[in-house]
Amino acid sequence: MRVLGVDPGLTRCGVGVVEGVPGRPLTMLGVGVVRTPADAELGQRLVAVEQGIEQWLDEYRPEFVAVERVFSQHNVSTVMGTAQASAVAMLCAARRGIPVALHTPSEVKAAVTGSGRADKAQVGAMVTRLLRLSAPPKPADAADALALAICHIWRAPTLNRLQQAVALHTSKGRTG
Amino acid sequence: MRVLGVDPGLTRCGVGVVEGVPGRPLTMLGVGVVRTPADAELGQRLVAVEQGIEQWLDEYRPEFVAVERVFSQHNVSTVMGTAQASAVAMLCAARRGIPVALHTPSEVKAAVTGSGRADKAQVGAMVTRLLRLSAPPKPADAADALALAICHIWRAPTLNRLQQAVALHTSKGRTG
Numbered sequence: 001m002r003v004l005g006v007d008p009g010l011t012r013c014g015v016g017v018v019e020g021v022p023g024r025p026l027t028m029l030g031v032g033v034v035r036t037p038a039d040a041e042l043g044q045r046l047v048a049v050e051q052g053i054e055q056w057l058d059e060y061r062p063e064f065v066a067v068e069r070v071f072s073q074h075n076v077s078t079v080m081g082t083a084q085a086s087a088v089a090m091l092c093a094a095r096r097g098i099p100v101a102l103h104t105p106s107e108v109k110a111a112v113t114g115s116g117r118a119d120k121a122q123v124g125a126m127v128t129r130l131l132r133l134s135a136p137p138k139p140a141d142a143a144d145a146l147a148l149a150i151c152h153i154w155r156a157p158t159l160n161r162l163q164q165a166v167a168l169h170t171s172k173g174r175t176g
Numbered sequence: 177m178r179v180l181g182v183d184p185g186l187t188r189c190g191v192g193v194v195e196g197v198p199g200r201p202l203t204m205l206g207v208g209v210v211r212t213p214a215d216a217e218l219g220q221r222l223v224a225v226e227q228g229i230e231q232w233l234d235e236y237r238p239e240f241v242a243v244e245r246v247f248s249q250h251n252v253s254t255v256m257g258t259a260q261a262s263a264v265a266m267l268c269a270a271r272r273g274i275p276v277a278l279h280t281p282s283e284v285k286a287a288v289t290g291s292g293r294a295d296k297a298q299v300g301a302m303v304t305r306l307l308r309l310s311a312p313p314k315p316a317d318a319a320d321a322l323a324l325a326i327c328h329i330w331r332a333p334t335l336n337r338l339q340q341a342v343a344l345h346t347s348k349g350r351t352g
Contacts, residue, residue, distance in 0.1 A: 043270025094219025
């Protein structure tokens with residue numbers, strides 16, 4: 001399973017590609033940050049995010065895209081830019097027919113560290129260990145993108161079983 | 177000046193095209209709503225918004241796109257979808273090199289009714305009068321999109337003069 005994780009943001013959009021299956025060592029294929037200039041017009045910044053995401057999709061051909069779920073309760077000054085950048089990432093994936101999954105920050109932290117309230121350093125340390133890297137990826141947005149991809153690989157089997165159970169239940173309900 | 181106004185939303189995205197110049201009667205060229213099914217996946221809904229906006233840009237070739245500025249203080253349950261739909265509209269315009277302007281709801285209300293606190297009915301009534309329509313456009317999102325376009329046509333000369341003044345000031349600052 002090859003997953004592109006996206007930690008959305010207008011100034012820095014973290015991106016990381018991880019390949020693997022649950023219970024086996026994971027492999028990092030790529031990590032980076034899509035940046036857009038803070039003094040550019042909003043529309044131009046969204047175009048730059050789109051071009052950046054498209055390049056990552058072209059180069060790595062992920063089977064899934066995992067994006068951090070944005071909450072409006074977050075920091076009011078940055079939440080709109082985050083929502084807009086995440087919309088562009090979801091749009092790019094959906095346009096290619098790549099399934100998009102959203103994971104909350106606490107789901108991601110819990111997946112890689114065991115605690116939904118872990119701090120950035122802890123997430124960075126676990127990403128480094130799980131992907132057998134020589135140092136934590138910088139900036140934190142890049143590490144968060146890798147953590148999202150890892151979270152998706154580990155949560156996907158459960159999510160798929162849940163979806164299958166729901167589908168089965170629904171079809172039984174229809175016939176019964 | 178031909179302007180496409182966009183009242184962003186995931187379930188209903190109002191769109192309206194108005195042509196004219198300040199001080200002269202305005203003409204409505206088209207009005208409608210881009211809808212996406214509430215039960216579709218978020219990525220698919222954003223793709224549907226993109227396709228809808230692209231169709232309007234193809235058909236009417238506006239010189240400007242005016243989008244309602246989204247605030248995170250608004251209704252928490254809908255603000256994320258609104259931000260995401262507005263991101264897609266801005267992206268579509270910017271990709272074609274069409275200038276995008278954002279106007280706040282109170283700027284739009286003040287422009288067409290004289291009061292920034294006018295209600296939906298008042299905005300609808302003034303849009304109907306200003307565009308010499310036989311009845312208020314339905315739903316309200318469609319009327320709001322037309323109001324955005326009218327607001328842009330009337331505010332643009334002031335905004336342009338401001339931008340020119342800023343540019344002049346900046347270039348003087350650089351040479352001085």
